[in-house]
Amino acid sequence: GNSVTQMEGPVTLSEEAFLTINCTYTATGYPSLFWYVQYPGEGLQLLLKATKADDKGSNKGFEATYRKETTSFHLEKGSVQVSDSAVYFCALNTDKLIFGTGTRLQVFP
Amino acid sequence: GAVVSQHPSRVICKSGTSVKIECRSLDFQATTMFWYRQFPKQSLMLMATSNEGSKATYEQGVEKDKFLINHASLTLSTLTVTSAHPEDSSFYICSARRGGQGPYEQYFGPGTRLTVT
Numbered sequence: 001g002n003s004v005t006q007m008e009g010p011v012t013l014s015e016e017a018f019l020t021i022n023c024t025y026t027a028t029g030y031p032s033l034f035w036y037v038q039y040p041g042e043g044l045q046l047l048l049k050a051t052k053a054d055d056k057g058s059n060k061g062f063e064a065t066y067r068k069e070t071t072s073f074h075l076e077k078g079s080v081q082v083s084d085s086a087v088y089f090c091a092l093n094t095d096k097l098i099f100g101t102g103t104r105l106q107v108f109p
Numbered sequence: 110g111a112v113v114s115q116h117p118s119r120v121i122c123k124s125g126t127s128v129k130i131e132c133r134s135l136d137f138q139a140t141t142m143f144w145y146r147q148f149p150k151q152s153l154m155l156m157a158t159s160n161e162g163s164k165a166t167y168e169q170g171v172e173k174d175k176f177l178i179n180h181a182s183l184t185l186s187t188l189t190v191t192s193a194h195p196e197d198s199s200f201y202i203c204s205a206r207r208g209g210q211g212p213y214e215q216y217f218g219p220g221t222r223l224t225v226t
Contacts, residue, residue, distance in 0.1 A: 043216070
């Protein structure tokens, strides 16, 4: 069946550090891939998406590239800020959204 | 725009009682609403999908008689956990989608933490 696996957290970084959160998927067909972010006390928000192989989604300095050959969609940011502290969910879409377990990012000044 | 609220944010109830959770789209009309459940350190699991004015469609393994979903208007859906038991303790999240949008274009509520004692 379809599934998403992402790295466990928490990920703890200092401000301006480089961020990578790994995400791999298993799916039949050609799903769309997403990263959602959940800030404390708020609902999940769509951060970025990619709908086909080799697409790069980007938003707010975050990027992720749809790698069909490695079935991956790793989230990266070159320089994190304290305000990026949140839980990040990788997800895929076939006929419904399937989420990974979420990775908590903590950024310290 | 596209704000979804949930009420209550936290609820504690005794085993055997029922509890209702509300999900509202505050500034748009939601033709479809979704209910998810999240256990600690696990992913969000879709429980059911409801379209306004229709019966909800439940995912495999979700007891429809235990988790009653009503989507009576374009801005409100409710989830009632009937005869709650400690194993129903979880984080429940709703999301809402406008008509004509793709399946990933959902706006999520902040969630409701249910604790059954």
